[in-house]
Amino acid sequence: MRIAVINETSAADKNKDIVAALEGRGHDIINAGMKKTGAQPELTYIHTGLLAAMLLNLKRVDLVVGGCGTGQGFLNSVMQYPGVCCGLIQNPLDAWLFGQINGGNCISLALNFGYGWAGDINLKFIFDRLFSLEQFGLGYPPHRQESQQQSIRMLNEVSKATHRDFAEISAVLADPVIKPVLSYPGVAELLDIDAVKDSRIKKSLLSRK
Amino acid sequence: MRIAVINETSAADKNKDIVAALEGRGHDIINAGMKKTGAQPELTYIHTGLLAAMLLNLKRVDLVVGGCGTGQGFLNSVMQYPGVCCGLIQNPLDAWLFGQINGGNCISLALNFGYGWAGDINLKFIFDRLFSLEQFGLGYPPHRQESQQQSIRMLNEVSKATHRDFAEISAVLADPVIKPVLSYPGVAELLDIDAVKDSRIKKSLLSRK
Amino acid sequence: MRIAVINETSAADKNKDIVAALEGRGHDIINAGMKKTGAQPELTYIHTGLLAAMLLNLKRVDLVVGGCGTGQGFLNSVMQYPGVCCGLIQNPLDAWLFGQINGGNCISLALNFGYGWAGDINLKFIFDRLFSLEQFGLGYPPHRQESQQQSIRMLNEVSKATHRDFAEISAVLADPVIKPVLSYPGVAELLDIDAVKDSRIKKSLLSRK
Amino acid sequence: MRIAVINETSAADKNKDIVAALEGRGHDIINAGMKKTGAQPELTYIHTGLLAAMLLNLKRVDLVVGGCGTGQGFLNSVMQYPGVCCGLIQNPLDAWLFGQINGGNCISLALNFGYGWAGDINLKFIFDRLFSLEQFGLGYPPHRQESQQQSIRMLNEVSKATHRDFAEISAVLADPVIKPVLSYPGVAELLDIDAVKDSRIKKSLLSRK
Numbered sequence: 001m002r003i004a005v006i007n008e009t010s011a012a013d014k015n016k017d018i019v020a021a022l023e024g025r026g027h028d029i030i031n032a033g034m035k036k037t038g039a040q041p042e043l044t045y046i047h048t049g050l051l052a053a054m055l056l057n058l059k060r061v062d063l064v065v066g067g068c069g070t071g072q073g074f075l076n077s078v079m080q081y082p083g084v085c086c087g088l089i090q091n092p093l094d095a096w097l098f099g100q101i102n103g104g105n106c107i108s109l110a111l112n113f114g115y116g117w118a119g120d121i122n123l124k125f126i127f128d129r130l131f132s133l134e135q136f137g138l139g140y141p142p143h144r145q146e147s148q149q150q151s152i153r154m155l156n157e158v159s160k161a162t163h164r165d166f167a168e169i170s171a172v173l174a175d176p177v178i179k180p181v182l183s184y185p186g187v188a189e190l191l192d193i194d195a196v197k198d199s200r201i202k203k204s205l206l207s208r209k
Numbered sequence: 210m211r212i213a214v215i216n217e218t219s220a221a222d223k224n225k226d227i228v229a230a231l232e233g234r235g236h237d238i239i240n241a242g243m244k245k246t247g248a249q250p251e252l253t254y255i256h257t258g259l260l261a262a263m264l265l266n267l268k269r270v271d272l273v274v275g276g277c278g279t280g281q282g283f284l285n286s287v288m289q290y291p292g293v294c295c296g297l298i299q300n301p302l303d304a305w306l307f308g309q310i311n312g313g314n315c316i317s318l319a320l321n322f323g324y325g326w327a328g329d330i331n332l333k334f335i336f337d338r339l340f341s342l343e344q345f346g347l348g349y350p351p352h353r354q355e356s357q358q359q360s361i362r363m364l365n366e367v368s369k370a371t372h373r374d375f376a377e378i379s380a381v382l383a384d385p386v387i388k389p390v391l392s393y394p395g396v397a398e399l400l401d402i403d404a405v406k407d408s409r410i411k412k413s414l415l416s417r418k
Numbered sequence: 419m420r421i422a423v424i425n426e427t428s429a430a431d432k433n434k435d436i437v438a439a440l441e442g443r444g445h446d447i448i449n450a451g452m453k454k455t456g457a458q459p460e461l462t463y464i465h466t467g468l469l470a471a472m473l474l475n476l477k478r479v480d481l482v483v484g485g486c487g488t489g490q491g492f493l494n495s496v497m498q499y500p501g502v503c504c505g506l507i508q509n510p511l512d513a514w515l516f517g518q519i520n521g522g523n524c525i526s527l528a529l530n531f532g533y534g535w536a537g538d539i540n541l542k543f544i545f546d547r548l549f550s551l552e553q554f555g556l557g558y559p560p561h562r563q564e565s566q567q568q569s570i571r572m573l574n575e576v577s578k579a580t581h582r583d584f585a586e587i588s589a590v591l592a593d594p595v596i597k598p599v600l601s602y603p604g605v606a607e608l609l610d611i612d613a614v615k616d617s618r619i620k621k622s623l624l625s626r627k
Numbered sequence: 628m629r630i631a632v633i634n635e636t637s638a639a640d641k642n643k644d645i646v647a648a649l650e651g652r653g654h655d656i657i658n659a660g661m662k663k664t665g666a667q668p669e670l671t672y673i674h675t676g677l678l679a680a681m682l683l684n685l686k687r688v689d690l691v692v693g694g695c696g697t698g699q700g701f702l703n704s705v706m707q708y709p710g711v712c713c714g715l716i717q718n719p720l721d722a723w724l725f726g727q728i729n730g731g732n733c734i735s736l737a738l739n740f741g742y743g744w745a746g747d748i749n750l751k752f753i754f755d756r757l758f759s760l761e762q763f764g765l766g767y768p769p770h771r772q773e774s775q776q777q778s779i780r781m782l783n784e785v786s787k788a789t790h791r792d793f794a795e796i797s798a799v800l801a802d803p804v805i806k807p808v809l810s811y812p813g814v815a816e817l818l819d820i821d822a823v824k825d826s827r828i829k830k831s832l833l834s835r836k
Binding site: 049050069073080082087088093094097148159162169172173177 | 253254255258259278279282284285286288289291294295296302303306307310353356357359360363366367368370372373378381382383385386
């Protein structure tokens with residue numbers, strides 16, 4: 001799996017813990033956001049939410065691991081975009097249930113709130129459970145599986161119905177939202193806009209550089 | 210404050226606990242969703258998310274208290290819509306931090322996961338903290354307040370940029386998503402479509418009845 | 419390892435979840451307490467604490483898994499006796515840290531409080547972590563290991579200094595505390611008093627039957 | 628109420644948060660342990676557990692607020708002594724349930740594990756709930772009250788039956804356990820051994836100075 005780790009500024013000091021917890025699992029890890037709290041250029045959850053959504057919508061990654069101080073800000077930011085299903089994950093059982101029931105493509109971590117001794121080990125335990133699932137979105141408990149799988153499919157349809165498409169979104173986002181993302185070190189290479197197949201999205205993104 | 214409580218089927222048996230925990234605070238409580246797990250007609254989180262978003266976007270309520278088994282489903286459902294900021298709330302400190310930092314208009318409760326002895330009392334404690342805030346969205350900790358308040362404003366702008374407007378959304382949502390909501394007992398009175406001032410939304414909603 | 423599972427009445431309906439979570443690990447599981455809430459004869463945490471302490475002090479088992487509604491009652495009960503180190507364990511990280519830092523011989527589970535959906539799976543995750551430790555009581559974090567290992571040794575010494583020995587305790591405990599334990603189905607076989615080598619303890623226990 | 632705050636070394640930097648969270652409630656707060664991690668002389672949970680037990684058994688305080696990195700070490704240490712009922716408290720509902728069900732005289736806080744953003748505010752919320760109880764040890768839920776109150780009374784009796792009395796304990800504890808406590812700055816004044824009425828305890832403590 002191709003996984004992007006994307007940290008905003010307030011909890012960027014925990015970035016190394018996330019990367020360490022993801023390593024050695026055979027996944028391709030892309031450390032796309034901040035690595036140190038307060039470093040320049042700075043990304044808030046407004047920016048990391050957009051970057052996460054871009055990487056998912058352009059199919060540059062399969063899963064995004066983001067977060068912020070409490071996890072709620074990044075969650076609300078990334079959920080503004082189409083094609084995202086994000087869980088707030090604080091412990092191994094959260095991870096297991098979210099993977100099992102919701103089968104999403106994004107997780108938001110609480111990286112300051114509740115993050116003390118062995119917070120790094122908790123991250124390892126979280127990813128152990130998330131990646132131990134045989135199938136994402138199978139459902140739980142068993143008697144609710146069919147209904148839950150149907151809900152996942154409906155949620156995908158709703159997401160398309162309620163959002164503008166990514167070409168439109170890329171065109172209308174305000175400069176202070178999109179410019180810091182497109183100019184962030186490494187993002188151009190990661191997005192690889194020239195290789196974007198959808199000509200409308202490509203044109204739209206190129207116009208914002 | 211006008212508050213809607215909206216339960217989906219899997220955790221509807223906890224509806225009475227939520228209502229009890231909200232009572233006696235001087236708020237106007239509207240119990241708009243299911244009251245009993247498995248009752249007919251049944252609403253899933255797909256439906257309660259839409260109902261919540263409708264009530265918020267039509268300004269019928271100021272706050273929605275929703276949830277589901279883990280809280281993640283309702284959260285992902287209601288976040289598909291514009292003008293919603295939703296927190297996953299499991300304990301009093303979550304509530305306080307979400308109100309303080311994110312200042313949202315919707316909370317999603319975990320109503321089966323982690324809900325055991327004194328789950329009802331935990332809800333009381335959660336609302337005690339949420340409603341004790343002098344100001345929603347003030348920010349925390351102090352040195353992050355200005356940045357966080359700016360993020361709230363930007364999130365509002367992003368929400369408008371990325372979503373279709375509510376008239377369009379009401380027009381394009383699939384029947385299995387919108388029909389069960391519009392026909393749910395009590396919803397017509399609550400939405401009061403005839404009184405909707407925005408003529409496009411009004412027309413759109415009337416066309417789906 | 420030889421492990422006793424000991425439930426008191428208020429959470430005895432979770433007994434089957436504990437046993438299931440412990441199975442298949444190569445340990446010898448002894449289900450010594452209640453199996454059903456409210457069944458007769460009934461054991462409270464006063465009794466399960468004593469039974470746990472007896473099994474540990476007579477070296478009939480290596481580890482006791484107990485608990486009650488919140489876990490605090492059993493914890494306080496079993497900790498009245500010498501030779502017991504008990505952790506209150508609610509999630510996998512608790513288990514890991516307790517095993518790593520305290521290296522105890524007893525855990526107390528919260529079996530009604532916070533016990534909802536997937537509570538049984540949480541138990542599996544807890545035991546996965548507890549039994550994955552290479553060494554109990556190694557210490558964490560690394561720079562605190564030596565100090566923590568010394569504390570464990572001192573705690574053992576304190577336990578001997580502050581408690582009466584088990585022969586005296588067995589002699590002086592009030593009837594309503596010890597009689598329901600000694601007469602509980604299966605306990606006589608498990609304690610196997612005739613085989614107790616310490617003649618004072620043997621004599622003391624025989625006098626209470 | 629007279630409350631002692633007693634910190635050991637690993638989490639002593641949180642001492643100021645505890646004291647701040649207890650202030651302004653009309654209680655008499657005695658800050659008896661360490662104030663800074665790693666300061667000299669250093670107390671481990673072995674020492675703070677004994678100090679807590681001494682203050683409770685000599686009736687110098689009504690309640691002890693202690694803790695350590697995870698809370699489990701202090702808990703196991705203080706529980707070695709007679710007359711102590713201690714809860715591991717991590718959130719407001721823990722505090723409420725422990726006060727309501729167990730009605731103890733000591734609480735152990737997790738001060739490194741899970742202690743991140745707003746950890747200080749969590750402490751305030753914890754004490755708000757603990758001190759809002761009309762009566763300690765009333766029981767919860769209602770149908771379990773009588774049984775739980777009886778368990779509290781039996782636990783007191785068990786504690787006397789299983790422990791040596793405090794005079795004996797004071798006499799036999801190893802030097803590395805008791806000496807650092809008796810010589811810790813402020814402890815002599817607090818214990819006020821000359822004023823101890825029980826002549827055996829007085830004599831025993833004087834012999835260890």
